[in-house]
Amino acid sequence: MKRLLILGAGTAGTMMANHLHHHLSADEWEIDIIDEETEHYYQPGFLFLPFDIYEPEDIVKPIRQFIPAGVNLIQESIDRIVPAEQYVLMQGGDRLRYDILIVATGAKIAPEEVPGMLGEEWKNSIFDFYTFEGALALRNKLREWEGGKLVVHITEMPIKCPVAPLEFAFLADSFFKNKHMRDRVDITFVTPLSGAFTKPKATAALEHLLEEKHIHIESDFAIEQVDAENKTIIDYGGRTVPFDLLVTVPTNKGDAVIERSGMGDDLNFVPTNKATLQSKDWPNIFVLGDATNIAASKAGSVAHFEAEILTENILRFMDGQPLKEEFDGHANCFVETGNGKALLIDFNYTHEPVEGTFPFPGVGPLRLLKESRINHMGKLAFRWIYWNMLLKGTHIPFVSATMQEAGKDFD
Amino acid sequence: MSERIIAGAPVNVNEEGFMTDFRQWNQTIGTELAREADLTLSPRHWQVIEYLQTEYRNEVPLSIRKIGKSGVVDIKEFYQLFPNAPLKTAAKIAGIPKPASCI
Numbered sequence: 001m002k003r004l005l006i007l008g009a010g011t012a013g014t015m016m017a018n019h020l021h022h023h024l025s026a027d028e029w030e031i032d033i034i035d036e037e038t039e040h041y042y043q044p045g046f047l048f049l050p051f052d053i054y055e056p057e058d059i060v061k062p063i064r065q066f067i068p069a070g071v072n073l074i075q076e077s078i079d080r081i082v083p084a085e086q087y088v089l090m091q092g093g094d095r096l097r098y099d100i101l102i103v104a105t106g107a108k109i110a111p112e113e114v115p116g117m118l119g120e121e122w123k124n125s126i127f128d129f130y131t132f133e134g135a136l137a138l139r140n141k142l143r144e145w146e147g148g149k150l151v152v153h154i155t156e157m158p159i160k161c162p163v164a165p166l167e168f169a170f171l172a173d174s175f176f177k178n179k180h181m182r183d184r185v186d187i188t189f190v191t192p193l194s195g196a197f198t199k200p201k202a203t204a205a206l207e208h209l210l211e212e213k214h215i216h217i218e219s220d221f222a223i224e225q226v227d228a229e230n231k232t233i234i235d236y237g238g239r240t241v242p243f244d245l246l247v248t249v250p251t252n253k254g255d256a257v258i259e260r261s262g263m264g265d266d267l268n269f270v271p272t273n274k275a276t277l278q279s280k281d282w283p284n285i286f287v288l289g290d291a292t293n294i295a296a297s298k299a300g301s302v303a304h305f306e307a308e309i310l311t312e313n314i315l316r317f318m319d320g321q322p323l324k325e326e327f328d329g330h331a332n333c334f335v336e337t338g339n340g341k342a343l344l345i346d347f348n349y350t351h352e353p354v355e356g357t358f359p360f361p362g363v364g365p366l367r368l369l370k371e372s373r374i375n376h377m378g379k380l381a382f383r384w385i386y387w388n389m390l391l392k393g394t395h396i397p398f399v400s401a402t403m404q405e406a407g408k409d410f411d
Numbered sequence: 412m413s414e415r416i417i418a419g420a421p422v423n424v425n426e427e428g429f430m431t432d433f434r435q436w437n438q439t440i441g442t443e444l445a446r447e448a449d450l451t452l453s454p455r456h457w458q459v460i461e462y463l464q465t466e467y468r469n470e471v472p473l474s475i476r477k478i479g480k481s482g483v484v485d486i487k488e489f490y491q492l493f494p495n496a497p498l499k500t501a502a503k504i505a506g507i508p509k510p511a512s513c514i
């Protein structure tokens with residue numbers, strides 16, 4: 001009997017368990033999946049929780065519910081991977097030998113990276129919304145906050161779902177409008193990037209929205225420290241931005257298990273072949289989702305496209321066939337823009353987000369890079385699709401794993 | 412993409428003014444690009460530029476964090492040498508692409 005071991009039962013690991021369970025014979029392969037948590041969080045919901053749009057029960061379900069019968073779920077912390085000897089050491093001391101390993105341990109926030117961020121003001125006037133606890137604490141704060149300077153801040157790239165902080169700023173604008181207190185809130189968006197986004201066309205569209213909503217932008221801001229006492233953030237050039245309420249996205253890092261295993265880069269992301277998803281160092285280790293170092297968005301949609309391609313590659317690897325160099329960095333993200341609207345972006349390693357129609361070229365019904373209500377319905381429907389299709393590895397009709405060029409207005 | 416003359420030589424640049432062919436770069440062009448950014452290059456500037464170019468040749472993606480840990484320059488000094496947006500400014504002078512800080 002051979003063993004396939006999956007580390008992490010989040011978005012990516014759960015999808016791989018469902019795909020592979022379907023393809024592998026139970027007589028030949030044992031599949032185990034490990035996670036230290038018992039709950040699975042729908043992380044895109046962390047954006048809505050602070051504004052009382054979702055309730056906690058909308059975005060938390062037991063991990064076990066999504067693991068197919070026949071796959072063995074182990075609920076324990078992983079201490080380290082020992083790739084040279086093909087085993088995983090568990091915190092309790094067990095050694096799990098593997099023939100093939102899939103690393104899907106995701107990314108976490110590391111607020112300790114910035115001096116002054118953690119301290120008395122953390123969860124008092126400084127919040128994150130990238131964790132369940134952070135989003136919930138922020139919800140409670142926003143329910144009673146009386147206004148002042150709101151600063152929405154990105155520490156450094158890469159981060160999960162790179163548009164989420166912008167969406168937060170847009171949703172904050174409509175939240176305060178609905179509470180009839182927008183005139184008492186000053187919103188500033190602070191980013192280490194040179195603009196609202198990394199790609200020119202999407203940046204132009206998003207900066208136009210920021211202006212329309214009277215959200216100021218401070219770009220090229222590389223934070224050095226938080227001065228919690230004087231409530232300001234300070235960058236290396238000495239620039240300061242004052243806040244009454246700081247909503248920050250701290251540095252995102254791969255899990256410490258990657259560091260303990262000596263398998264990561266300086267942010268604990270695992271060097272991975274960007275087209276095959278095989279580890280660059282170990283042929284029988286594959287990596288997907290937020291844990292990789294590839295230059296694709298760290299998003300659930302990306303993990304979904306990766307999982308379809310990686311499943312095929314793992315089956316090929318088992319058969320001794322060459323791997324397909326198929327992953328193109330495809331990402332597909334709804335961007336909430338507030339007031340019941342959203343826009344949609346679809347892009348890959350080489351093609352930036354542009355205007356057009358999706359998924360049917362020339363038809364839609366979704367419009368790319370343009371605000372619409374139907375896009376917002378799409379974003380809300382994504383939660384249902386996530387729990388009922390994505391995690392189970394069901395193919396989403398009409399949406400291919402690689403990006404489609406038809407229906408897009410490239411110059 | 413367009414061609415412009417820098418320090419007497421034709422050079423390919425993109426719409427943001429970053430050179431698109433590193434092989435066309437030389438120190439005179441670097442000095443001229445620095446002047447356009449209101450900078451006079453000291454030996455420290457050159458050390459940092461050489462470091463960035465080596466990383467570029469080795470296909471190592473650049474970030475402020477990596478530069479801070481490089482041992483060549485700390486982030487504070489990097490900002491003093493190339494004020495405001497140091498990575499962008501230094502990359503432009505070094506003739507290498509604008510660092511793509513992932514998506």
Ligand SMILES: Cc1cc2nc3c(=O)[nH]c(=O)nc-3n(C[C@H](O)[C@H](O)[C@H](O)COP(=O)(O)OP(=O)(O)OC[C@H]3O[C@@H](n4cnc5c(N)ncnc54)[C@H](O)[C@@H]3O)c2cc1C
Nearest residue numbers: 008010011012036043044078106161289290298299300301
């Ligand atoms: C605020 C926010 C908004 C987002 N919005 C969107 C969106 O609109 N659309 C979209 O597509 N994506 C969105 N994302 C991103 C998406 O949630 C992630 O990209 C996706 O969940 C990544 O899946 P993953 O499996 O790689 O990591 P995760 O789902 O984070 O799973 C990693 C798992 O590994 C486990 N683990 C890690 N280390 C250990 C260890 N040492 N021992 C045991 N277990 C361990 C963890 O407990 C966890 O369950 C958003 C993310 C955030 C934070």
